[in-house]
Amino acid sequence: MTTVLKTEDLRKQFGELTAVDGVSIEIDDSEITSIIGPNGAGKTTFYNLLTGVLQPTDGAIWLQSGTGGGDLVEITDAEPHEVAQAGLSRSYQITNIFEGLTVRENVRVARISHEKTRLDFRSRATGDESLEADIEELLELTGLTDIADTPCDTLSHGEKRTVEIALALAIEPNVFLMDEPTAGMNPTEVTEIVSLIRELDEDLDATFVVTEHNMDVVTDISDRIVVLAEGSILAEGTPGDVLTDERVTEAYLGSDSV
């Protein structure tokens, strides 16, 4: 039981609108936490605050430094690349990968960033054997070996979503925020990605935090669920507790039915 990510009274105001309103959570490294909520509940804004894309109006964010029991360091005002370097990685709801590059090149970029060799303009990008071995290992782990040299703009949607995950993992994060990993997937692809997430959670040190619309997926993978509604936490607890909570069903049925 170690807290790897913590927010305190996090708030984000866009003019009159309070998109995130005083959210305090603690993410534990022994659990997969799901953050759910109806559309417009503030999930993506919350992620954008955590990853430094947006600056919070108020509140603070801490992240564990280094895997395995480092101290919590404050990342409230850090820029996105600093947050990533500190060990917080994310995948996007709308696929955001390097479309013009091959799968292998995508992962190579992330590894170059992680190894801090991005300013090396003299050696060959493909010349570092240990880097290539790391890439190979990660491709294997995520099941992308067969399509490693395919340009990403020719991949299927499900494959692109997997590249999205491989990219986020390539920087060896402490905490991995997944924004709707099954968005737009067909049922077969959903089954595949869910089993991949389970495998990865077991194999890797990273702590997984997931937002998801698909309730079957949520109940399947989560140890703990946090429900956001109108920017604040409505309920949290184990899937059994939360999903039988009347306020939760009301929030969902009230705005959009699932």
Place this chain on the structure above:
Amino acid sequence: MSATTDTGDRIREFGAAVTDGWTRERFGLLGALGLVLLAFGPSFQVYLFTDFLVVALFALGFNLLYGYTGLLSFGHGLFYAGGAYGIAIVLRDLGPVFADVVGSGISPLVTFVVGGVVGLALVVVVAVPVGWLSVRLEEIYFALITLAFGMLGYSLIIQDPAGLTNGTDGIIVLLGSVDVGGSSFRISARRTYYALTVVVVLAATYGVWRVVNSPFGTVCKAIRESPDRASALGIDVRHHRWMTFILSAAVVGIAGVLRAGLASVASPGLTHWSTSAIAVIATVIGGATYFSGPIVGAFVFLYIRWGISRFPTLEAYWELFFGALLIAVVLYFKQGTVGGLLLLRDRLLGDDDASADGDRRSGGGEASGSTDDTRPDGGDTS
């Protein structure tokens, strides 16, 4: 010791590759032979080809920022002029000093080399702050701020507040003659200057090729594809763009140094936006998504212009021809001339080795031109 065996191995490997068939090495050897033979061609053709090489390097440096990093600069003329004025001022003000120090025989060569280095240094000194400010902006705003910096340079050169640039007339560049051991040659003689340009441009091109294939260049391509994804992976996008900006300006600066010697003058027009546009046009015509795009584009640009100039009645309208050509390329050949040629080759040879080409950077240009591939503007979805 190991270095010598390495070199020996490389030479043996190269030899094997040349005898092996139509390999890259054999084409390289033929290209080198062509460059040597060209030096014995008609004087004007030598000049035209030298001109092409300089513009090619100009566009190649520009494309490091545009095609590879996704930033469209409309002010690279500033760095083209920076290189030219750097060497011109050294030649004018320090030429006599060098003649005293190293002797008049070799001094033109020494002055030329020092002037080139000064030109390059001047460009870097200018590019550091200009780039730092420019990379704060993206897309059209980046294009506009670089345009503004270019025109700022233009008016500074014309106003000449420091008395260095000689206003609208520019500075005459006289390279002089080298006298060594009784034999003498003029650096600015067409064939001599051609040989010098070939060596410098080839070396610089190789340098750029190394950069785009390095970890640095790989990160550039990622930033072009999606800047916010790159920063979410821990890449300081702004810093990386800044470094690319400086590198790109430096390459353009080398081209500017060569331009001054070729034209025998450093003139304010070099930093005018219409000069910056030459790099843009050459790159678009050639194909920004290919390493060789700007080079091929510069070739097409200069040789079509030369072709038109052979017909005096048409010459007055040569810009009209370019307008039409540009429209055709933008509408029907988004991948430019190189993309069109590769497409043609694939059609002729069958589609199989389409992805085997090392020069290709992206999966664009498959079977039909209709697949949308506006790569350099970035695939940013948000």
